[in-house]
Amino acid sequence: GDSVTQMEGPVTLSEEAFLTINCTYTATGYPSLFWYVQYPGEGLQLLLKATKADDKGSNKGFEATYRKETTSFHLEKGSVQVSDSAVYFCALGDPNAGGTSYGKLTFGQGTILTVHP
Amino acid sequence: DADVTQTPRNRITKTGKRIMLECSQTKGHDRMYWYRQDPGLGLRLIYYSFDVKDINKGEISDGYSVSRQAQAKFSLSLESAIPNQTALYFCATSETGQGQETQYFGPGTRLLVL
Numbered sequence: 001g002d003s004v005t006q007m008e009g010p011v012t013l014s015e016e017a018f019l020t021i022n023c024t025y026t027a028t029g030y031p032s033l034f035w036y037v038q039y040p041g042e043g044l045q046l047l048l049k050a051t052k053a054d055d056k057g058s059n060k061g062f063e064a065t066y067r068k069e070t071t072s073f074h075l076e077k078g079s080v081q082v083s084d085s086a087v088y089f090c091a092l093g094d095p096n097a098g099g100t101s102y103g104k105l106t107f108g109q110g111t112i113l114t115v116h117p
Numbered sequence: 118d119a120d121v122t123q124t125p126r127n128r129i130t131k132t133g134k135r136i137m138l139e140c141s142q143t144k145g146h147d148r149m150y151w152y153r154q155d156p157g158l159g160l161r162l163i164y165y166s167f168d169v170k171d172i173n174k175g176e177i178s179d180g181y182s183v184s185r186q187a188q189a190k191f192s193l194s195l196e197s198a199i200p201n202q203t204a205l206y207f208c209a210t211s212e213t214g215q216g217q218e219t220q221y222f223g224p225g226t227r228l229l230v231l
Contacts, residue, residue, distance in 0.1 A: 032218055043121070043207055043222035044160075089159060093218030104150075105220055109159040 002027040006090050006108035013080055013115050021075040021111050023064075023090035031092040033057075033066055033073040034105065038087040047075075047088070080115045087112050120144045121223035123208050129229045130198050138193045138226050140208030148211045149191040150220065151175075151183060153204040160207065166191055167213070198230045 007022040025031065032051045036044040048057030053068035062077045073090060090108040121142045130136050140149065147168045152160040152175075162175030164183040172185055180202060184192045195202055205227050209220040 034219070036222075041224075043224045044209075044220075045222070046219055049219065104162065104165065105218060107159040107161075109157055 002031070002092060002106045004090050004092055004106055004108035006088075006111050008111070010112035010114060013113070015082055015115055015117050016079045017115075019075070019077040019080045019084070019113070021088055021090075021113070023073045023075065023108060025071050025073065025090075025092050027071075027092055027106075030068075033064070034091040034093065035062070035064055035073070035075050036089040036091060036107075038089065038110070040086070044089060080113075082115045082117055085113055085115045121208060121210055121221055123206075123223040123226050125226060126224065127227045129231065131231050132199055134198050136195050136198055136228075138195075138206055138208075138228070140191045140193070140223055142189050142208075142210045142221075142223075144210055144221060145188075146210040146221070147188065147213045149185070150209040150211075151181075151191070151193045152207045152209065153177070153202075154207060154225075155204050163193065163206075195228075195230075198228075200230045203228060203230045 003026045005024050034049045035047040037047045038044045048059040050057040050066035053066055056065045064073050064075045066073055087110045089110045091105045093105045124139045150165040151163040154160050161177050163177055163181050164175050166172045166185045169185050182194045205225050207225050208223040211220045
């Protein structure tokens with residue numbers, strides 16, 4: 001079945017450091033890929049997404065490129081801020097799945113990011 | 118106002134008690150989902166509903182039941198709560214249609230079973 005593997009956390013960085021959180025996936029077909037962010041005490045929010053190979057999703061300075069050849073969707077940001085401290089989830093969805101599988105998301109285990117001033 | 122709301126936000130209960138967690142949405146979406154979040158395990162799907170008459174089990178449905186009272190309301194029940202159901206529970210919604218997999222989450226309900 002479909003699965004998502006994220007880089008183990010927690011990740012601790014200083015403000016203005018470069019961030020990479022690795023995400024790889026296993027899926028049949030051509031999934032859409034997502035990054036969700038969970039700020040302390042809140043629910044998950046969509047950060048960015050990509051729906052086909054070589055697409056780049058971007059939002060709030062974060063970027064991720066859908067790499068079909070390496071089945072990866074790594075999250076990057078050039079200069080993190082304290083306000084980026086959160087849990088980040090990679091997820092995949094299969095728009096082409098049939099029946100009751102269609103529309104469901106499979107999540108990775110989450111990566112905790114802490115940014116210090 | 119939030120598009121997806123959950124009540125209660127926090128709940129403490131005892132082993133063996135029946136409890137209900139409620140979710141309401143104003144997004145007009147047909148699809149609704151219940152997840153639980155445990156440290157290091159990400160989100161795991163409990164139940165999902167693609168419309169009022171369509172309810173499906175997720176990967177960890179044992180010990181849980183759901184009710185879709187209306188398009189906007191989806192409730193999760195623990196018939197007889199046990200300590201390993203202590204977790205953070207999230208409701209989510211999504212649209213129907215090709216490529217519409219983006220899900221929108223409520224703020225969560227933190228449940229402690231003693």
